Structures are given as C-alpha cells and as structure tokens.
Amino acid sequence: MNLKEDLPDASGYSECTKHLLPLMDTMDLLSGRWKFVILLALWFGGKMRFKEIQRNIPGITGKVLSKELKHLEEHGILTRTVYDTSPISVVYELTAYGKTLDKVILTLREWGVNHRKKIISK
Amino acid sequence: MNLKEDLPDASGYSECTKHLLPLMDTMDLLSGRWKFVILLALWFGGKMRFKEIQRNIPGITGKVLSKELKHLEEHGILTRTVYDTSPISVVYELTAYGKTLDKVILTLREWGVNHRKKIISK
Numbered sequence: 034m035n036l037k038e039d040l041p042d043a044s045g046y047s048e049c050t051k052h053l054l055p056l057m058d059t060m061d062l063l064s065g066r067w068k069f070v071i072l073l074a075l076w077f078g079g080k081m082r083f084k085e086i087q088r089n090i091p092g093i094t095g096k097v098l099s100k101e102l103k104h105l106e107e108h109g110i111l112t113r114t115v116y117d118t119s120p121i122s123v124v125y126e127l128t129a130y131g132k133t134l135d136k137v138i139l140t141l142r143e144w145g146v147n148h149r150k151k152i153i154s155k
Numbered sequence: 156m157n158l159k160e161d162l163p164d165a166s167g168y169s170e171c172t173k174h175l176l177p178l179m180d181t182m183d184l185l186s187g188r189w190k191f192v193i194l195l196a197l198w199f200g201g202k203m204r205f206k207e208i209q210r211n212i213p214g215i216t217g218k219v220l221s222k223e224l225k226h227l228e229e230h231g232i233l234t235r236t237v238y239d240t241s242p243i244s245v246v247y248e249l250t251a252y253g254k255t256l257d258k259v260i261l262t263l264r265e266w267g268v269n270h271r272k273k274i275i276s277k
Binding site for chain 2: 130145152
C-alpha cells in the first residue's frame with residue numbers, strides 16, 4: 034500500500050485539505066465515547082428498542098443515547114422505525130450501509146491491538 | 156468481512172469493552188483537528204524542521220504543533236532528533252512504524268470518500 038500514490042497531488046495545501054476532508058468526515062462520524070459501543074450493540078443485537086440499547090450500554094444517559102442515535106440515523110447508518118403498538122414502540126436497526134463500516138472498524142481495531150501490545154511492551 | 160466472527164464473545168459488557176479498547180486507542184491517537192494534517196505533511200515532506208512543518212500547516216500555533224508532535228513521538232509515530240548545529244536544529248521524521256498507519260488512513264479515507272458522495276447526492 035502506498036499512500037503517496039493514492040494522494041498524488043498534495044503539494045499545495047488546498048489540494049491537501051481536499052484529500053483530508055473524507056478522512057475528517059469518517060473520524061467525525063465515529064469519534065466520541067459512545068459511537069462504537071452503540072454500533073456494536075446493534076451489530077450483535079439486531080433490531081433493538083431504545084430501552085434495550087440503553088440497558089446494554091451501562092452509563093449512557095437517555096439524552097445522550099438519543100442524540101447519538103439521531104446523528105447515526107442522519108448519516109444513514111441505522112434506521113429508526115415507529116410501530117403503532119400500545120404503547121408505541123421505536124425500533125433501531127443497522128442498515129446495510131451501516132454495516133459497510135465493518136472494514137473501517139476492523140482496520141482501526143487491528144492497528145489498535147498491535148499498538149496496545151507495542152505500548153505495553155515498552 | 157464478518158465483524159461478528161472477529162469479535163466472537165461480546166455478549167457480556169466487560170468482554171465487549173475489552174474489544175473496544177484497541178478501537179478507542181486508535182481513535183484517540185488520530186482524533187483532533189491536526190493529527191492527519193501533521194502526518195501527511197511529514198509523509199510528503201520527509202525529514203522536516205519544526206518551522207517547516209508549521210509553514211506547511213496554516214493556522215496551527217507553535218504551542219499546539221509542539222504538543223501534537225510530542226504526543227505522536229510518545230506513541231512511536233515519529234522521531235525528534237536534535238542536531239548540534241548553530242543554532243541547534245530539531246528535525247522530525249515519521250518512523251517505519253508511523254507509516255504502518257497507511258492502511259488505517261486509506262480505509263478511513265476510502266469510506267469517507269464514498270460517504271461524502273452519498274451525503275451530497277441526498
């Protein structure tokens with residue numbers, strides 16, 4: 034893999050910034066304390082109600098969970114479906130598109146596993 | 156790619172947290188406004204003095220650049236070498252280990268490029 038070939042014309046700063054934007058997008062989407070925890074909860078849990086997700090993530094408040102879910106929904110990572118039951122139930126589920134994050138998650142994790150070993154062995 | 160197979164035993168929360176730690180490590184290392192800009196400046200620039208890096212990154216203050224470089228050095232991503240010239244010169248360079256971040260950077264970027272298209276076409 035050769036980063037230089039992939040980003041051929043980064044000598045000018047504006048050109049460089051252009052290359053950085055998609056990187057920043059992905060980082061923004063995934064950064065913060067809870068995003069991965071929510072993604073993995075839904076990955077393993079399939080369709081889940083709000084309360085179920087919350088029970089699976091000790092320490093998260095309803096307000097924060099709601100905000101994070103909304104953000105992920107806006108980006109097409111998950112769907113929020115309201116069922117007309119009594120009481121109304123709201124169900125969240127990862128989209129097929131959300132699942133395309135697997136490569137990103139695994140690559141970040143793989144590097145991190147190795148990095149943790151390196152740091153600990155120092 | 157199957158995330159479920161890679162993280163086989165995430166039913167308990169503590170097990171799940173254990174899987175998340177390396178992910179968090181990588182995100183922590185790369186998050187923030189400047190990390191990627193600094194990495195790419197050194198990627199394309201090779202060996203660079205502090206002032207050269209700063210000139211390549213409009214808007215960054217000396218204090219922030221110094222802090223970010225120190226953080227990346229502590230993680231083994233780059234080296235800081237002091238040469239006994241007059242005046243003393245301090246040169247930064249990515250390590251071979253720092254360059255192993257290429258896969259992470261390309262994967263994040265690839266997903267982001269696609270995501271940007273998707274968001275724009277909405």
